[in-house]
Amino acid sequence: MKKIQSKNIKDTQKVAHDLVASLDGASLIALMGNLGAGKTVFVKALAEALGVKDNVTSPTFVLMKIYDTKHDIIKKLVHVDCYRLEGKEDLVDIGLSEYIEDPNTLVVVEWADKISNLPEQRIKISIQNLGKDARLIEID
Numbered sequence: 595m596k597k598i599q600s601k602n603i604k605d606t607q608k609v610a611h612d613l614v615a616s617l618d619g620a621s622l623i624a625l626m627g628n629l630g631a632g633k634t635v636f637v638k639a640l641a642e643a644l645g646v647k648d649n650v651t652s653p654t655f656v657l658m659k660i661y662d663t664k665h666d667i668i669k670k671l672v673h674v675d676c677y678r679l680e681g682k683e684d685l686v687d688i689g690l691s692e693y694i695e696d697p698n699t700l701v702v703v704e705w706a707d708k709i710s711n712l713p714e715q716r717i718k719i720s721i722q723n724l725g726k727d728a729r730l731i732e733i734d
């Protein structure tokens with residue numbers, strides 16, 4: 595596990611940029627952390643690093659948003675926010691499995707623990723608010 599201290603948004607953005615640089619293909623990222631920890635900030639930075647031109651906003655009311663990138667391998671970014679899901683949902687039911695299986699799509703899920711059968715093979719990132727602008731980012 596990698597632990598990184600972030601002192602401000604810029605630090606968090608750098609962690610996201612470094613992560614994109616280290617990816618050798620499309621993957622699945624599960625983002626954990628309390629309300630306001632910085633999960634969406636992290637996804638916006640991932641999008642920027644992938645060359646997404648559209649403005650990335652939280653998909654709270656639509657469950658997922660799909661963006662085209664300018665990256666060589668990762669052609670699409672799928673941003674999922676499960677916060678409003680009532681109970682445990684199956685990823686086939688919410689239409690996510692086709693994206694997870696697509697080798698050219700990076701899927702990033704906020705509140706991933708609300709999905710019952712997310713593949714075990716995923717990058718787990720937890721962001722913890724340490725007060726003010728300080729965050730602890732753990733990548734596993």
Ligand SMILES: Nc1ncnc2c1ncn2[C@@H]1O[C@H](COP(=O)(O)OP(=O)(O)OP(=O)(O)O)[C@@H](O)[C@H]1O
Pocket residue numbers: 600601602603604605606627628629630631632633634635636652677704726727728729
């Ligand atoms: N070091 C930091 N890294 C990331 N965000 C930070 C940092 N310091 C302060 N912030 C602030 O914390 C907030 C994080 O909000 P964000 O919407 O990303 O949280 P979230 O984890 O997605 O919350 P939610 O569960 O509501 O979706 C922003 O207002 C951002 O400006």
Ligand SMILES: [Mg+2]
Pocket residue numbers: 633634635652675704
């Ligand atoms: Mg969010």
